[in-house]
Amino acid sequence: MTTATNLYSTTAVSGPGAVRVDDSELPVAAPPELGGPGGGWNSEQLYAAALATCLHQSIELIASSGGDDTSGCTVSAGVTLRHEGAEKYDVEARLKVELPNVPESRRQDLVDLAVSHAPLIGGWPVGVA
Missing domain, CATH: 3.30.300.20 (K homology (KH) domain)
Structure with a gap:
């Protein structure tokens, strides 16, 4: 039996209008084609x-x-x-x-x-x- 070695981990937390990945925040929004405002990822x-x-x-x-x-x-x-x-x-x-x-x-x-x-x-x- 082998055991995997963790090489890297990250965490993303999504909330209204933004997703935080580690120490960075990205604006998120639904695209206009789906009825959203756009202007974000x-x-x-x-x-x-x-x-x-x-x-x-x-x-x-x-x-x-x-x-x-x-x-x-x-x-x-x-x-x-x-x-x-x-x-x-x-x-x-x-x-x-x-x-x-x-x-x-x-x-x-x-x-x-x-x-x-x-x-x-x-x-x-x-x-x-």
């Missing part, structure tokens, strides 16, 4: 940012051990909130990775390995360019 934006950041950091980590040049690497994540009937919501996410300085023959393998190490990505489709 919403959960879909925060989720997209978390997905893109998680995969980007995983790519950087995996590439550093393999000697790949990830300069110019970008990861985009699109998140869509969907509604199906009363009170039934879900999200869909799609990610795209651009690795302009990694040989094309190596890109997919690098991204696949990074996805397998990125704890938040879990099954979302990831395109590679």
Whole structure:
């Protein structure tokens, strides 16, 4: 039996108009498309940012051990909130990775390995360019 080692922990507390993450506060608001005032972050934006950041950091980590040049690497994540009937919501996410300085023959393998190490990505489709 192995025991996991905690590497990092954080706490977010959401309240009216803001979410506090550790010692920082972000304004939050529902987007106008959902009847909100806008002017703040919403959960879909925060989720997209978390997905893109998680995969980007995983790519950087995996590439550093393999000697790949990830300069110019970008990861985009699109998140869509969907509604199906009363009170039934879900999200869909799609990610795209651009690795302009990694040989094309190596890109997919690098991204696949990074996805397998990125704890938040879990099954979302990831395109590679």
